[in-house]
Each structure stands twice: as C-alpha cells, then as structure tokens.
Amino acid sequence: MSAAPDHAPVHAHRPAPADGCASALLQAQRVTLTRGNRHLVHDVTLALPRCGAVALVGANGAGKSSLLNLLAGQLAPSAGSVQWQGQPLAALSVRERARRVGYMPQRFEPYWNLTLRELIDMRLDGAVTTDRVLAHADLQPLADRRWATLSGGERARGLLAAVLATDPPALLADEPGAALDVQHRLALVTALAARGRSRLVVVVMHDLDLAFECFDRVIVLQHGRIALDGSPAELLHAPALDAVFGVHFQRIAVPPQTLLRARPAPTSPDHRPQAPMSRDHPAAPAANTPPTRHGAPDAH
Numbered sequence: 001m002s003a004a005p006d007h008a009p010v011h012a013h014r015p016a017p018a019d020g021c022a023s024a025l026l027q028a029q030r031v032t033l034t035r036g037n038r039h040l041v042h043d044v045t046l047a048l049p050r051c052g053a054v055a056l057v058g059a060n061g062a063g064k065s066s067l068l069n070l071l072a073g074q075l076a077p078s079a080g081s082v083q084w085q086g087q088p089l090a091a092l093s094v095r096e097r098a099r100r101v102g103y104m105p106q107r108f109e110p111y112w113n114l115t116l117r118e119l120i121d122m123r124l125d126g127a128v129t130t131d132r133v134l135a136h137a138d139l140q141p142l143a144d145r146r147w148a149t150l151s152g153g154e155r156a157r158g159l160l161a162a163v164l165a166t167d168p169p170a171l172l173a174d175e176p177g178a179a180l181d182v183q184h185r186l187a188l189v190t191a192l193a194a195r196g197r198s199r200l201v202v203v204v205m206h207d208l209d210l211a212f213e214c215f216d217r218v219i220v221l222q223h224g225r226i227a228l229d230g231s232p233a234e235l236l237h238a239p240a241l242d243a244v245f246g247v248h249f250q251r252i253a254v255p256p257q258t259l260l261r262a263r264p265a266p267t268s269p270d271h272r273p274q275a276p277m278s279r280d281h282p283a284a285p286a287a288n289t290p291p292t293r294h295g296a297p298d299a300h
C-alpha cells in the first residue's frame, strides 16, 4: 500500500531491518498455478527483499501454501517465473536451491522414523554441530527421541531447527506456529521477526495479531491473488482487510499494539449475532447492539 496512514504507526518500537536489505532476493513474476480449470495462484507478482519478516495471510484455501511452494521451488508455475537474484529458480540444482531456501512445509513425515538428532545430522555440512543446533533451539531433551514419538508442537520446533541448521538466506515456513503452545509460539514468532533483520523470512500464518505486531510486511492473499500488501501500520486500518476475511474487525487499541477482534460481517444475514430472547417478547431481541467481550473499545 502506498498511501500514508493517517494514524500514528502502531509498531514504531520494532527495529528497522539492517541496511542493504532492500534489494530483491526472491521474486515472483506473473506467477500462476493451475490445477484442473482452477487457478490456485493467479498472476502474482512479488519482490521479496534480502531481509525482512513477511507474513503471508489469508482465508483457508486462499493459496498461501501454493504460493509458498512456488517460491520455494517445490512446485513449478503453470505460467510466469520465480527468480532468485534475477536468475530463474528452476535453473538451480536441488542442492543449490536447498542451500538458499529453507522450506518448512505445513506437514512433514520423514520416510524413516529418525531421531531428531539424526534428522538434523542429515542437514548439516560440518559448519556447525548437531549439539549446537539442538542447544540453540532448546531441544536437547528431545534429541534422541524418534520422530513418531514427538508431539505436533515438538515436531514443529524440531523441523524448524533442522531447516535453520544451515542458516539459509531465505526461510519459507508454512504455519510453523500452528501446533505450538502460547509460550513457544510467541518465542517462535519473536525469533522469526528477529531473523528478519538480517535474512528473508516468509511465514504463512493465521494469527493476525502476531503478524501485525511482529512482522515488517503483511501480504494478504485472496482467491490466489494478492489483495493487500503493506506494512502492518498501513494494513491494520484498511477496510479491505474486513472484506477479505468476510468479517468486521474491531480495532482495539492496546498501546503500542492494535488488536483485531473479529465480529460477524454486518452485511451477512447468516452471520448476524443471535440476540438473547426477552422473557416478555420471546421473539424480540433484548438489545440491538452487538455484544462486545471485555467491553473493549472499537478504535474506529
């Protein structure tokens, strides 16, 4: 979004990425992915810089994972191209691509029932030790556990540590925090945002509050296209955000943050809140004001 917001930036506390970050590392040029007669990703053009924490958000089925797969070179576009520093990503060998792009899929099942230590060992090329990777991610207690015995959140943490073990210039992660408890999710998102100061980090996520609080840029997908693309300060108050997600967002100011609280969209008769019945008039709504939890103010 290019228009300057008419409100104070809500995330002024977030440090700016380091100098030399702005040049494009990964680019999608008019990329389309077609399956059957449907465009899962439709004519997307996007430039992702050398550093920055980018959140990729959108409703279920919007095409986030498909776009991430294209950017990681896991899928070939039906039209258009993905470029790494101006060169076609597809021209790189699998090994070269893996060195540049750390890709964390939404689901991962290794063929063998490896221990976490073995999984990380397989990724390393001698620059760091597996013990150091495990220690850095606070995963030593799980090191010798087999993959099948790990919980969903433990797997996610282990997989991310394995992907980051080689310190790739770009990390593309698909809902890495989905299975994490609140403490680990916060730690994860904070770490990813910090990584964005010196590397490119692109994360598919559903938690809009964390995306807007911690990331430098938010890209909103809708029906395979980019609906919105800008800084959190620019997008937080964009009315189009409500339309994309089919809800009405209350913007709740909790300085220095603004939280989004989703209410049913007022235009949708199916989503009107059910009013409690009054004793005297069972069919009549007891109040015509939509309920607000915690009495939170709407910043609009």
Ligand SMILES: Nc1ncnc2c1ncn2[C@@H]1O[C@H](COP(=O)(O)OP(=O)(O)OP(=O)(O)O)[C@@H](O)[C@H]1O
Residues within 6 Å of the ligand: 035, 040, 058, 059, 060, 061, 062, 063, 064, 065, 066, 067
């Ligand atoms: N191989 C395929 N063939 C046909 N349709 C597919 C295929 N892969 C994905 N889709 C469809 O494409 C759409 C986009 O899928 P994608 O996984 O990219 O969405 P998403 O935004 O990541 O969704 P979610 O938030 O639910 O994970 C969905 O409607 C999905 O059902």
